[in-house]
Amino acid sequence: MLVAVFLTSGLALGGYDHNLGAGAVNMSLQNFTSLLQSSVAAETSPEVSQAAGSSAVESAVYTTQAPPETDVGELLPFDDTSPSSYVYYSGSYMPWGRFSAIFPEDVPLMWIRRHNGWSWYATMPLGTWSEMLMFIPDASPVYIYEIYPQGFVWRYDFGYVDPGFYRIWYYADIPGRHECLLYSGGMFSNRVVVDVVYQWIPPEPSPGPSPKEVCESNPQCSWVNGKCLCRGLIPPEDPEKQQCEQNPMCQWVNGKCLCRGLIGTEADGGMMGSALPEQ
Structure with a gap:
């Protein structure tokens, strides 16, 4: 019944192709599993709890405002590679600069935008939009496979795509756990897991x-x-120490300026000091 509601309402099934265009194909989970086992997986995704999350820390950066119709279902250019961006890779979050230095660029990868960076897991409220990021290693036909919580798979065909980073809008259309994989150059990417939940998740940023x-x-x-x-x-020089040592009659000892012949009077260096012991 829930599936029928979404189909007749025009929202349809499909986290990427919002209108279920000709490029979307339905598959059985069994057929997809056979395809996955016969292919190469780029990297195993981290373990994710079976219970749907709802915390702000795990929340995707989402919006209730639909993107422009021309952007839905399209691979869009991505160039936000600032050093402050964090990316999940090889078991941890790392700055974009370190990620780009160690990333071999020969496997497809996929992420979803969270407040603490690009992640492999996020929660989203039903009916919201978020962005996913993907890397395509070689010019090749590109597909995205989405495993739905009801146990079926949608395949989205994007045609022949040049290598590079792209972003795409993802729509949270049905409650439950969704798993998304990118297929490019004969290889599957990691899994991006999205828990679509009924309750509203406050879009508060994590501490970072x-x-x-x-x-x-x-x-x-x-x-x-x-x-x-x-x-x-080298730690910066203490300005008081510098000023003290400019006076040939003074020395900096244990954090104080000590000057010969000065007892309780102001030293030439501008510091209050005590007399140095006689040599």
């Missing part, structure tokens, strides 16, 4: 990367005993 994660994003730095220690960095 921790100080430890920011520290370790710099190859010159290490997180030691709660502090970020970086190789080759």
